Amino acid sequence: MSYFAGIDVGSLTADAVLIDETSNIISYAILPTGHDSQKAGTMAFRTALEQAGALEVDVAGVVSTGYSRGRVEEAGNSKTEISCHARGAFYYFPEVGTIIDIGGQDSKAIRVRPDGRVLDFAMNDKCAAGTGRFLEVMAGALNAPLEMMGKLALESTVEITISSTCTVFTESEVVSLISQGRKPPDIASAICRAIANRTSGLATRVGVADTVVMTGGVAKNRAVVKMLSEKLGHIIMVPEEPQIIGALGAAIIAREGGS
């Protein structure tokens, strides 16, 4: 039995996915990228191998992706996150038309063709506004665990609007909302809405197709998904583990011969 691997070393997490010859997911790992992106990629790969009880020699092909795709020693080839998220999302939802990937430091909207290939894309890589990093800083300001932000936001009863999408300004705005005695669920909701608003503009740039899929770590935040879905007027599908979709796409590309 030979396996194929995809390693996605992003700005915040290094993810690895192992698949078999028929593209079944065998194992995966999500680790923090930290300061040494090369090591993080290797660690994620090894962790996925261990979980599958496999050895590196069992792996017939490795493709890397993500911000540090060029620094993954194990990979025979590399592809951008754009192509890999498209491939990975297509695997789960073959009818996908538009993909929204919000990661740690950038957000991307990808328009795909009926065969899963990229038709167009738009990126926001200028600042942290509207990204996972933004959400982390705001969770910190609210003193709430990141994983709870979505749940908290969905408990909101009063709508507040945050005026800025800039991370620095929003953080001080959140602090002042707290001191005004505003409720954490309402503030969390405002933060998630700011992300949804910003991302919807990006999605509109490439065109919103009937089937919209959201990938990347921020897709785990149910409130962002719900608000974005309302804003776009479309149902948004989220794969079981959205954070590994880039690595999954890379693994599938490896299985198909690496290019």
Add this chain to the structure above:
Amino acid sequence: MFEPFYEVVFNVSKNITENKTALGRPVIGVMPAFFPMELIDAAGGYPVQLWGNNLSLGKSDAYLQAFSCSVARSVLELELIEGARMVEGYAFTSICDTLINLRELYRRLFPKPTVELSIPITRTDEARRIYLKSVIASVISGLEDITGTKVTSESLTKASSLHARTRELQRQLYYIRAEKSGLIKNYDFYVTIKAGFFLPRSVYNQMLEDLLEKLDKLPQPKGKRTKIVLSGMVFDPIEIYKIFDDLNIDIVDDDFANGWRTVSKGPLEVADIVEGVTSYVFNPAPCCCLYNPDNDRHPYLVDKAKKAGAEGVLFWYIKFCEPDAFDRPQLIQRLKDEGIPASFFDVELSMTNFDAIKTRIDAFSEMIKG
């Protein structure tokens, strides 16, 4: 083959200073873009295009807002840190608000004399002629004051043919690049064009002739490569061409203000200098900085991409360049409507990290390869 051009581009001050001594002519810095440098040569000056440096910005922050383009900010920085001591005067073209302001700043901040070619919006009526006539007269007398030499019809004719020859040779280089795609590395190509910013025409023309002779004999390399066209104002930072080279992408043509939009210009007609300058500035390529309803950029770019056999068009956007930003969304849409993939990335001349740009270019190339 390209070493002599590298030597110039990576030792700009040294080269200008040496040439200045050899020529015995005052150096006049030319601001982007379309200033007819023929006028400077005809007045006995030595024109150099000093913009496109990658200085980190510090002193210029005191005079230009952070939302001014890095082209203007970096060239001002150069003067403020006294990095342009060999330059004796400056020639501006009023192609955008930033440059109009920049000229005013130079007038107030520095003792060096400046001239400004202000371009009228209307190109057709008599008022334009009268206006431009006085502008050109003041530009010429301003240049004569700097150099101490009068412009004559002989000196104009001579300068016109020298500069026309440069552009003709540069066009040949563009044609070779298009016909033998892959033969000239993107990085080498733009270093070669950029070297022309700093060299006297006679020296540069000879270097180009030698290069073209060598290139002529070489065959086109084999192998499938991706062909694209670039559009933008200024083709810096040139580091980015290494990304294209690494990804096996060939830029087969461009629409840069300091690239093809300038290189494509014919000889400056000197018999009637007012008509000559007007025609020089507005022809043949359209530009986001020139109002010219008869020369629409939309069909122009579509046609350019098709003729070049390009698989896509990338817009190289100098952040905060307003004229370019205004045109871009419609141009991208038009190209897409014609089935030509198009996208953009933004740059600042002072940038040092190109990872995000690499991802964009790489993703664009993956997209067009399918």
